[in-house]
Amino acid sequence: xxxxxxxxxxxxxxxxxxxxxxxxxxxxxxxxxxxxxxxxxxxxxxxxxxxxxxxxxxxxxxxxxxxxxxxxxxxxxxxxxxxxxxxxxxxxxxxxxxxxxxxxxxxxxxxxxxxxxxxxxxxxxxxxxxxxxxxxxxxxxxxxxxxxxxxxxxxxxxxxxxxxxxxxxxxxxxxxxxxxxxxxxxxxxxxxxxxxxxxxxxxxxxxxxxxxxxxxxxxxxxxx
Numbered sequence: 001x002x003x004x005x006x007x008x009x010x011x012x013x014x015x016x017x018x019x020x021x022x023x024x025x026x027x028x029x030x031x032x033x034x035x036x037x038x039x040x041x042x043x044x045x046x047x048x049x050x051x052x053x054x055x056x057x058x059x060x061x062x063x064x065x066x067x068x069x070x071x072x073x074x075x076x077x078x079x080x081x082x083x084x085x086x087x088x089x090x091x092x093x094x095x096x097x098x099x100x101x102x103x104x105x106x107x108x109x110x111x112x113x114x115x116x117x118x119x120x121x122x123x124x125x126x127x128x129x130x131x132x133x134x135x136x137x138x139x140x141x142x143x144x145x146x147x148x149x150x151x152x153x154x155x156x157x158x159x160x161x162x163x164x165x166x167x168x169x170x171x172x173x174x175x176x177x178x179x180x181x182x183x184x185x186x187x188x189x190x191x192x193x194x195x196x197x198x199x200x201x202x203x204x205x206x207x208x209x210x211x212x213x214x215x216x217x218x219x220x221x222x223x224x
Contacts, residue, residue, distance in 0.1 A: 001046040001116055002026045006036040006062070007078065008054050012101075016049065019105050020112075033057030040066065045073050046116050049108075052079040052090060060093045067094035072154045074115035078103075088189050094155060097182040114182060129164045131211055132224040134203065136164050143203075150202050155180070159195050160203065163212070163222040172219040196220055 003025050007013040013029055020027050028043070030036040033054045040048070052059040063075055077090040077098040090098050096115055099108060127138040133146045141157060143150045152160065159180050163171065173192045181191065196212065204210045213221050 001112070002044070003028070003047050003049065003112070004036065004039060004043075004045045005029045005049045006031075006033070006054065006059065007049070007051045008032060009051075016105075016108070020109070023109065031055075033059070033062050036062060037065065040071065040073070046119070047074045047076060047112050049076050049078055049112070050095070052077055060090055060095075063090070063093040063095050067154055074119045076108075076111055076115060088191050091155075091181055091189075091191050092194070094153070111182075118182070129161070129167070131164050131167050131222055132209060133207075134164070134211060136161055145203060145207065148206075152199075152202065156195060156198055156202070159192075160199055160222075163220065166222075168221065168223045170215045170218050170221045176219070192220075 003020055005013055005016055005020075005027060007016065007029070008031050010031065013031065017027050017029050028039055028045070030039055033056045036048075036050070036054075037057070050059040050062060054062075059077060059079075063077075066073065066075070075095045075097075077095040078101060079087075079090065079098060080101045087098055096118075097111055099111060129136045129138070135144045137143075138161060143152055143157065143160065159176070162176065162180050176192050177189070196214075200210075200212050204212055209224070211222050211224065213223065215221055
């Protein structure tokens with residue numbers, strides 16, 4: 001895999017780079033946000049390891065810029081700030097997963113592999129899902145409802161796709177976190193509820209027939 005590490009601690013950067021290189025990965029590195037953005041402009045990476053605290057442009061701002069520019073490379077946030085607020089902030093900026101420092105190298109490698117695997121699955125042949133008058137084209141990453149094109153962010157699209165793929169099934173917050181944000185435990189975050197609200201404003205609010213439903217105490221379901 002082609003990986004980019006953005007980390008301002010030289011010793012930690014060297015350890016991670018050496019370990020990943022020894023496992024056969026093509027690893028590039030940056031000590032600051034400016035260099036990272038330059039590398040991301042001219043190269044294609046499979047996964048980016050992005051430290052939150054950087055000397056110039058912080059990791060959250062880098063993540064926001066990438067997503068706003070249409071770059072959806074899988075991003076694993078590395079942070080010494082492991083409070084729920086900081087984790088939610090990173091995920092809301094467009095990151096796909098996070099790890100709190102210090103961490104075990106074996107877990108880091110497992111998370112990198114998981115992100116790359118999920119990104120590869122998203123690149124499978126075209127798949128179109130219809131729920132009533134809502135049409136989701138996985139290949140084109142497009143969403144229409146009643147003929148209207150609905151622009152979504154990358155994470156909004158993944159959440160809607162996961163709901164629609166399981167149309168009629170009640171999905172718990174924990175299951176959604178696991179499948180959309182790659183978090184397999186409940187960390188008392190409201191990120192799912194926040195993004196459901198984003199989707200409702202775009203998918204349901206302009207239309208009479210509501211598709212996204214809350215099942216109190218259980219989770220969410222999308223159905224006609």
